[in-house]
Amino acid sequence: MISGGVERHYARSGLLDAIREGLKASGKDPDRLAPLDLAPIDEFHIRGRKATLELAATVGPKATDRVIDIGCGLGGASRVLASEFGCRVSGVDLTPDYCRAAKAMAQWVGLEG
Secondary structure, three states, X not given: OOOOHXXXXXXXXXXXXXXXXXXXXXXXXXXXXXXXXXXXXXXXXXXXXXXXXXXXXHHOOOOOOEEEEEOOOOOHXXXXXXXXXXXXXXXXXXXXXXXXXXXXXXXXXXXXX
8 A cells, every 4th residue: 555655755836827828938939839848857867868769669659559558657758659659548546646648748739638
């Protein structure tokens, strides 16, 4: 059983606002984004997008596939799989703030969310 320590550790109020402001500060228009625009901030696992694409190459996802991203964080890997391979991805994370942000960011780049 999980005590909530992970959720408390990673929880951040105002996360989406901070991301939006960071995008603006980097010269991006938050209302006109592509998935790649989010890569510097949402793929914070080791080796980021490159690792996601390498793993995907070994699995070979197809547009008809459904994928679950356990521990999705801000949803970077999920968006890579959806945008690059067309598969439907569902993300799960222990941190509600991250889940809300991942859903919103998917919508920002024209993915269902």
